[in-house]
Amino acid sequence: MKDLGELRYFLAIEFARSKEGILMHQRKSALELISETGLGAAKPAMPPMDINVKFTNKEYDDHVFNDTNQAEPIVDQGSYQRLIRKLLYVTVTRPYISFCFQNLSQYLQAPKKSHMEEALRIVKYLKKQQDQGVLLSSNKNNVIAAYCDADWVACPNSRKSVTSYAIKMGYSLIIWKSKKQTTVFKSSAEAEYRSLASTMAKIVWIVELIKELGIDVTLMSRCIVIVRLQYK
Known part of the structure; x- marks a missing residue:
């Protein structure tokens, strides 16, 4: 066994110690996610999700509109799933986006344009709140x-x-x-x-x-x- 000193970085989670306690955050992961999605120059979003939005699946739209031409287009399933998977790990230290993630993770099989837009909105929110995390109080x-x-x-x-x-x-x-x-x-x-x-x-x-x-x-x-x- 080897003593590596105080824990500072483990499984993409950063640890900052102070008199108030230990702060767990994922600033590096958030910056990498912003860079991968190409939102480095985008304006930060507040709040992480529109409170008035109601997500629906393709079957619901087909039943309501009775016309597939009026339904929202389906986006690339693979890119949406990769983005949601990365957001899942970010929720380890960001509990305030758990509700948003819970909504978006239900549409992995047939994501729509509105689902992808809201997922990218969360990334824009992370851009404004890069250093936020969970404080383990002393x-x-x-x-x-x-x-x-x-x-x-x-x-x-x-x-x-x-x-x-x-x-x-x-x-x-x-x-x-x-x-x-x-x-x-x-x-x-x-x-x-x-x-x-x-x-x-x-x-x-x-x-x-x-x-x-x-x-x-x-x-x-x-x-x-x-x-x-x-x-x-």
Whole structure:
């Protein structure tokens, strides 16, 4: 074995140490991705995805328009898949693009022009936020806190909602996820409770894992659940 000193670079993840803690970021990977996509001279985009956009697949367009000429053209499948694969690895230290990636990764088989444009928009966003990452705080705080939400009927193709949650240990973000729910719910309240149930299951798992490592943890004493009801 050989001591290489303090960890600074590993698996394309850069580590910067300070009094506040350890910052994990992927600035080099972001710059390489910007260069490979030819967006070095492009203007940075904010935010990473348009909040009003709703992605659809080719079957949905054919059913709605009843005319293949009105549907968006299909882009090169291979180039889109390579771009999404690279964005997947960037989400290791950039949890704020997880929801965007979750949407775009559903159309790998037949991507459209709008899908590629939004994927390139994320790359433009990374250009503005090159040094952003995940901070592992040096503050010794073993309180587990979790935040979750659900986007009701986020997918127009399947009418399913999307669950998103983030779990923090003290001031450090340790787990995050954005995933489409497996069941179609008739109200936003049902989708919210399903998101809460998924988050609680993950909390139980992470607490037991931390206890096996010999670390004492406590859960946040207050739990606030906000449910948005939508009526027609």
